[in-house]
Amino acid sequence: MHILKFGGTSMGDAQTWKQVINIIKRYESPYIVVSATARTTRTLIKAAHKAIDDLPKANKIADDIAARHNNIVENFLADFDNSSQTLEACHNWIKMHTEELKEHLSTIHNKQELAEPLKDVIASIGERLSSYLFAECGYAAGLFTTWLDATKIIRTDSNFGKATPNFEFIANKINSLQQKISEDSIPVMGGYYGMDANENITTLGFEGSDYSASLIGAALNANAIEIWTDVSGVYTCDPDFIVDANPIPQLSFQEATELAYFGAKVLHPSTTKPASKQDIPIHVKNIFDPEAPGTRISSESANDQPVKAITYKEHCTIITVTSSQTVMGYEFLADVFDVLRWHQLPVDVVTTTEASVSIAIENSDQIDQVVTQLNTHGTVELRPDQGIISLVGCKNSPRQLIINILSQIDDVPLTMISYSKSKGNLNIVVDTKDTLPSVKQIHKKLFS
Numbered sequence: 001m002h003i004l005k006f007g008g009t010s011m012g013d014a015q016t017w018k019q020v021i022n023i024i025k026r027y028e029s030p031y032i033v034v035s036a037t038a039r040t041t042r043t044l045i046k047a048a049h050k051a052i053d054d055l056p057k058a059n060k061i062a063d064d065i066a067a068r069h070n071n072i073v074e075n076f077l078a079d080f081d082n083s084s085q086t087l088e089a090c091h092n093w094i095k096m097h098t099e100e101l102k103e104h105l106s107t108i109h110n111k112q113e114l115a116e117p118l119k120d121v122i123a124s125i126g127e128r129l130s131s132y133l134f135a136e137c138g139y140a141a142g143l144f145t146t147w148l149d150a151t152k153i154i155r156t157d158s159n160f161g162k163a164t165p166n167f168e169f170i171a172n173k174i175n176s177l178q179q180k181i182s183e184d185s186i187p188v189m190g191g192y193y194g195m196d197a198n199e200n201i202t203t204l205g206f207e208g209s210d211y212s213a214s215l216i217g218a219a220l221n222a223n224a225i226e227i228w229t230d231v232s233g234v235y236t237c238d239p240d241f242i243v244d245a246n247p248i249p250q251l252s253f254q255e256a257t258e259l260a261y262f263g264a265k266v267l268h269p270s271t272t273k274p275a276s277k278q279d280i281p282i283h284v285k286n287i288f289d290p291e292a293p294g295t296r297i298s299s300e301s302a303n304d305q306p307v308k309a310i311t312y313k314e315h316c317t318i319i320t321v322t323s324s325q326t327v328m329g330y331e332f333l334a335d336v337f338d339v340l341r342w343h344q345l346p347v348d349v350v351t352t353t354e355a356s357v358s359i360a361i362e363n364s365d366q367i368d369q370v371v372t373q374l375n376t377h378g379t380v381e382l383r384p385d386q387g388i389i390s391l392v393g394c395k396n397s398p399r400q401l402i403i404n405i406l407s408q409i410d411d412v413p414l415t416m417i418s419y420s421k422s423k424g425n426l427n428i429v430v431d432t433k434d435t436l437p438s439v440k441q442i443h444k445k446l447f448s
């Protein structure tokens with residue numbers, strides 16, 4: 001069995017749907033996980049925020065989403081005779097979800113607030129639409145597709161916006177479901193969302209459809225999990241930004257996780273977790289060039305380069321807390337990290353001195369509250385507008401590598417540096433304005 005996940009770009013229009021259908025036809029027993037159609041998730045969230053002060057504008061966004069989906073299915077089905085029933089089912093599905101969306105938008109407007117649980121319900125509409133419509137259209141195109149409702153399968157906790165899945169529940173559910181559906185059928189499920197034990201819809205975090213695919217792959221002990229996207233694998237740097245970046249043939253689970261965590265949006269950072277537990281390889285492939293080898297992510301790591309890839313995050317903040325004691329005690333560090341834990345803020349880079357700790361985190365609207373709480377543990381200094389450049393998969397003996405890299409950017413002021421030998425990771429923090437030019441310079445030195 002192969003789990004095939006198609007992202008927002010692959011779900012973008014009728015033409016890409018046809019390409020996806022052709023790819024699915026190559027597989028004997030695929031299980032399909034799809035994202036929302038391109039930009040739908042962020043448009044839904046935009047509508048939800050807009051509803052607070054401008055309900056007519058929010059409703060207009062809802063109508064635009066509906067029109068875009070009607071357009072995709074109409075264009076797709078135009079090529080198939082006898083598809084009027086399918087078209088009607090698709091129109092009804094879109095209408096039903098648009099009405100649901102508008103009801104939620106009215107609720108937000110009336111309450112003058114967007115509660116986290118409702119935000120997840122709204123965000124999930126993208127995948128609820130795309131998965132059902134794609135399953136219907138796939139059937140009309142001759143595939144024996146069956147739509148599966150992810151709320152019945154992906155059980156999570158109630159951490160809205162970034163829910164944690166319950167793997168045991170998912171594995172039991174999917175295996176018993178597989179026994180009930182016909183052997184020849186091709187399941188189609190929306191990624192990104194699930195449901196908690198109280199029947200609230202939850203989401204797994206942005207780009208969470210990759211994670212859903214990996215959860216299903218591990219639960220079904222699949223042969224491989226394939227992430228189909230618009231580029232030919234994981235590249236040495238974002239190919240959208242560095243035109244001569246190259247696809248990397250092989251990455252270890254660890255390297256792929258680091259890359260995703262430090263900004264390579266081609267994968268959700270948790271994708272590797274379920275797959276690596278069961279040693280199921282993940283392939284990243286291009287729907288526009290299906291023959292290209294793409295990237296294989298597995299427990300092996302072929303390391304013939306001094307560095308595997310470079311990635312970056314802009315707009316981070318460094319928080320430095322200086323203890324009032326001359327020598328920092330372990331309680332001080334524990335107190336500082338407790339504040340971050342309380343706010344559920346992931347830490348990107350950390351350095352310490354004898355009495356202070358500097359922490360790089362992504363910008364968040366919680367920073368003011370974090371600073372207020374940290375002030376009780378020491379003196380707090382903030383350095384905004386910082387970028388993190390991460391070099392992943394650095395080979396052993398990095399001395400020369402570090403010298404080489406830093407010499408490429410010797411006129412750029414450095415804010416922090418951290419290196420982990422065991423993870424082969426080098427993180428360099430610089431001002432946001434220096435981030436992209438520095439990435440370009442370093443990439444040129446390492447990969448051109």
Ligand SMILES: Nc1ncnc2c1ncn2[C@@H]1O[C@H](COP(=O)(O)OP(=O)(O)O)[C@@H](O)[C@H]1O
Binds near residue numbers: 008266267
């Ligand atoms: N290191 C990288 N390798 C490949 N793609 C990357 C990398 N870093 C960022 N990207 C970006 O990720 C995009 C694919 O992710 P995404 O847009 O989420 O795809 P999908 O719509 O298939 O989910 C690529 O178009 C590319 O611009």
Ligand SMILES: N[C@@H](CC(=O)OP(=O)(O)O)C(=O)O
Binds near residue numbers: 042191192205
């Ligand atoms: N909901 C999608 C993400 C997405 O669709 O993004 P956008 O709205 O930017 O295309 C996922 O997690 O897979």
